[in-house]
Amino acid sequence: MARPSERLRTLFGTRHGLALLGRTYAVQFGVLAGTAQLVLAFWPGLALVRWPAFLGIAALAFAAAIVLARPRDRVSRDFTHPDFTVTVEVGDLFDRTCHLVVGFTDTFDTDTADEALVARRSVQGQFLHRVHSGDVALLDALLEDALAQVSPVGRETRETKRIGKLVRYPVGTVAVLKDSQRSYFCAAYGRLNNDLATSCSTEQLWSGLAQLWETIRLHGYRDEVAMPITGSDLARINNMDHASLLKMILLSFVAHARARGVCRSLTVVVHPRDYYRIDMLELGVFLRSL
Template sequence: MRLPGSRRGRRLFAGSVLVAFGAVSAVVQFVDQMFPALLSRPGLVTAGSVALCLAWGLARARPQVAVRQEFGRPGMTVVVEEGDLFDQPGHLVVGFTDTFDTLVDDGVVINDDSVQGQLLARRFDGDARRLDAELDAALAGVTAVARESARDKPRGKRDRYPIGTVAVLGSRPRLVFAVAYSRMGNDCVASSGVQDLWQGLDRLWDAVHRHAQLERVTMPLAGAGLARLHDLDEDSLLRLILLSFVVHSWERAVCRELRVVIRPGELGRIDLAEAGAFLASLASGARRHV
């Protein structure tokens, strides 16, 4: 028997087993009073009752791996699922810092296991020069708000762009929306806050509206990785992303389908049943809004 891996799953398993045990005990007592001959082998009855309770607990605690919500007005679909972000078709959202650093060679500036590090490896075949060239072209019309000195920031890039800046890379149907929602410290430690993330999402949906032509967009659980957004847990981050997307979609269409793809290691810290209920409430609110 394999127990649920997350703390929430283990609590649900234990609670479900206790509830099932109470129900089975009541049934056994009733049958014992009404039909005592049926319970002539108490050892077998006990073993069967325990097995039934454990099976019920496992069934109840089995984690969801996806939720899906259809919105009638505006016509769109939102999916939250476990998977590999870079196996998904369509456009991709990747979080960056305000310096749009890309250096992964020493593992100090950008961690090669991060979403951004995986972008370089899997969408740009490890070619940092090509990624930097596309970033430079996309940011050519954006004015940097500051420039760090080589003494203060010896590693990586030194131009700082406004939080919420979105660099659109590649070409349809596989654009990359590189959105800056965290700040890169001169010590190469990224940090972010709720306001930064909300502002980044706000500018992101505007960019998706302009460039994605309503096509499917996939994104990670923004803020859950090395951006170090400690103000919110994973459930709250997910709800923030979903709320931002739906509210913007009420104003004007962003895309027909948004997929938030959760890394397997993060799924145990997210209650997908609650996420599904939250999406359903947003869909109900969307109907009232329209």
């Protein structure tokens, strides 16, 4: 969960945070000042020193405003026609028991041995170690079965790609892995270049999200789905930061959910280390505007 210092940074360091703090302070000051006037109306003989009383009310109002306006770790909105819920919350994706979305690249590489292909701390790396106990061969076999009906778009040689898998699938491909309790939607959101750096354009991500929602619609049985901020492990996707990526995901999901239905609930899970990158106050405003 987000630390108090990170919450206060969002409250005092953003335009939405300061605006909300100002509005909340004005309301609290008005309530306290009105209460003081009522007290004096009923007990006119009560001695109140003007300036100390004013400063006390101002201080209490400010303290109350900070408590009431501080950013939360969770924002959510319920939609109707059709009914579905969208939530953004800080936490651990793999603590959830619902269907999960996991980002991959077009080669569906999985090995975290030297972290040249996949970083162990990434969502993809955690998927290998926390869900499949680090068994690369098992995960590769499951992916191979899930991709059996997908036509590759190319094949590298060991001279062009020094390590990892050589077969390339279309960006946007979604491999569905199922166990007895839930499904894992392994979405290829970008291309793993031969220098082992990942690239993805805004257009590719938008198109890939559309394919992801359609796959979830077909295989998710309308159950709850949770996902990370897809592509956020990249430093940039066409100069898009975490907040922009998150808004794109929400906008794309809501548009598809309204058009055809996707699932009854989508939760985008923000890792605690990325909390400071997301203005949860602004995000709440954005979510209500959809």
